[in-house]
Amino acid sequence: MKDANLRIRALLTALILLALTSMGARAQDGANGFLSDLHNFRVSNYVALDAFYRFSGTGDTNTLNEIVQGINSANDSMNSIAGSDSGVLSAEEIEGLNQEFDKFKNLMRDNINDVRNRGYPDLRLVSDMANQALAMNEEATELYRIAQDSSETETDPRVEAARLAAVKMAQMMAKYSVRTNSSVAQTFQGSSSETPLDVQAAELDALLQTVMQGEGTPELKATLNDISSKWQFIRGSYINYNEKNVGFVIDRYSKGILKGLAATIKLLKGSA
Incomplete structure (x- = not known):
């Protein structure tokens, strides 16, 4: 128990340090790398949010580690x-996104502390974090569009669809993780303005x-076939999300699709 508490404290310390650390200065290889970073930033934050919803119901240290890994990836x-x-972007635009990210990290830290100290989440703070995640994603998406428009390099339409x-x-x-978590499912359904899951599933079909x-x-082709098989397996659960389904299976297959899409992007860019 003592070792587990020390590990949790170390993970929380890492998260707090990320919230306080100023932005680094690693050079980037052109506009395409810039777009890739904005894409990874968006995905990583939602992966961290998914892990938090699961953590809020279990307090599991391994799940907490997933949160920190997601935040670490977004921070990088x-x-x-x-x-x-x-x-591609102005210093003001980049700083604006960084400030939104700092808000998200601070809310994540506060929500983790609530679960650890009280044993359950503060639904107001969870709602604030979900809405902040959506606002931050929308800002990052807008900056991605600006970067695309200003770039002289055209991006493969299939790469864009995969992203x-x-x-x-x-x-x-x-x-979906919100809906399957016993701690928050009854009274909290994620961001207040987010598109419903069945509509998002139809949008994913088209992409x-x-x-x-x-x-x-x-x-x-093998990677795309694997993505398609996994999506067909869980698609009905996302569309009929009010039915009881096995949450950890949906989470595992969803992560498999994310991994497959990352591989697809790499393969498509390599063949360009």
Whole structure:
């Protein structure tokens, strides 16, 4: 028990330090790398949010570690965005996103402390965090559009569809996690303005269809087939989200789709 408490304290310390650390200055390889960082930033924050909803019901140390890993990944992307020498975004635009991220990290820290100290979450704070995650994602998405418009390099439409699908999947995964968690499911349903899951599932259908179209290597085709199989397996659960389903199975397959989409993006960019 003592070792577990020390591990939790160390993880929380890492999260607090991330909330207080100023942005680093790692150089970026052009506009495409800049877009990649903005994409990873969006996905990582929703992965962290999904892990928090599960943590709120169990207090499990391994799940807390998933939260910190997600925040770490988003923080690395934010540092890289800030250190970019591409000149795509202004310092004010980047600082604005960083401030929104700081708010999200602070809310995450406070919500984790509530679960640890009281044994259950403060639903007001959870709602604030969910709404902050959505606002932050919308700002990052807008900056992504600005970066795209100002870039002289065209992005493969299939890469763009795969990135959008990954963000959609991560967002859906977090929202579904709320519904399957006993601590928050009865009174809290995620962000107040988020698109319903069945509508998001239809949007993901269209995005995946775009990704599937076109030629590719055997490795790419195998990866896309795996994504399609996993999505077909859990699609009905997202559409009929009020029915009781096995939450950990949905979470596992959703993460598998995210991993597959990341591999797809890498393969598509490699063949360009």
